[in-house]
Amino acid sequence: MITVHHLNNSRSQRVLWLLEELSVPYEVKRYERDAKTMLAPPELRAVHPLGKSPVITDGSHTIAETGAIVDYILDTVGEGRLIPAAGSAERLRYTYWLHFAEGSAMPPLVMTLLFAEMPKRMPALIRPVGRMIGGAVQKSYLGPMIQAQLALMEAELGQGGWFAGDAFTAADVMMSFPVEAASSRIGLGAYPRLGAWLARIHARAAYKAALAKGGPYAYA
Numbered sequence: 102m103i104t105v106h107h108l109n110n111s112r113s114q115r116v117l118w119l120l121e122e123l124s125v126p127y128e129v130k131r132y133e134r135d136a137k138t139m140l141a142p143p144e145l146r147a148v149h150p151l152g153k154s155p156v157i158t159d160g161s162h163t164i165a166e167t168g169a170i171v172d173y174i175l176d177t178v179g180e181g182r183l184i185p186a187a188g189s190a191e192r193l194r195y196t197y198w199l200h201f202a203e204g205s206a207m208p209p210l211v212m213t214l215l216f217a218e219m220p221k222r223m224p225a226l227i228r229p230v231g232r233m234i235g236g237a238v239q240k241s242y243l244g245p246m247i248q249a250q251l252a253l254m255e256a257e258l259g260q261g262g263w264f265a266g267d268a269f270t271a272a273d274v275m276m277s278f279p280v281e282a283a284s285s286r287i288g289l290g291a292y293p294r295l296g297a298w299l300a301r302i303h304a305r306a307a308y309k310a311a312l313a314k315g316g317p318y319a320y321a
Contacts, residue, residue, distance in 0.1 A: 113155030199275050
């Protein structure tokens with residue numbers, strides 16, 4: 102049976118959701134972030150050398166990285182569900198957005214968070230400098246990049262309502278975390294399709310069941 106090593110307020114919430122959508126049995130082992138550093142606890146290093154989540158174990162297999170985990174789950178227990186047919190136009194879109202989630206969408210969002218937190222960890226005397234640097238990077242680089250990406254996502258949802266066309270797929274599961282992060286940190290007021298998509302996924306029974314299994318999740 103698959104065991105999900107689940108860290109609170111993390112990408113591993115998507116793994117729980119995917120398993121709930123597929124209605125396959127699994128176990129959850131919860132880990133809590135350090136309240137001061139917000140880092141994963143050292144116990145996760147016993148599961149994977151990097152000590153990060155998400156990571157799953159299935160028999161003798163240990164799989165890390167959300168995209169790799171999604172592929173593994175669909176290959177082993179998916180039975181062809183939540184993935185478009187090979188060779189179809191929808192499959193190309195599916196593959197793009199499955200990898201866009203972590204490859205393009207998350208890096209600038211993480212950098213935005215880091216630059217916002219950086220001054221708080223500096224000596225008081227140089228915090229104004231840290232805020233100035235962070236503000237400049239956000240205004241000239243990160244902000245425009247994130248807005249361009251959100252505009253691309255908004256346009257994609259105009260082609261069928263989901264990230265790979267007319268049907269809900271695992272690409273929507275992967276895209277949930279960056280869209281939730283953008284909604285929390287930036288807001289989606291200028292992107293009504295993204296806002297409506299987020300409301301739809303949050304209303305899904307499997308999403309709610311995953312929240313019940315995973316515990317408190319700040320982005321829901």
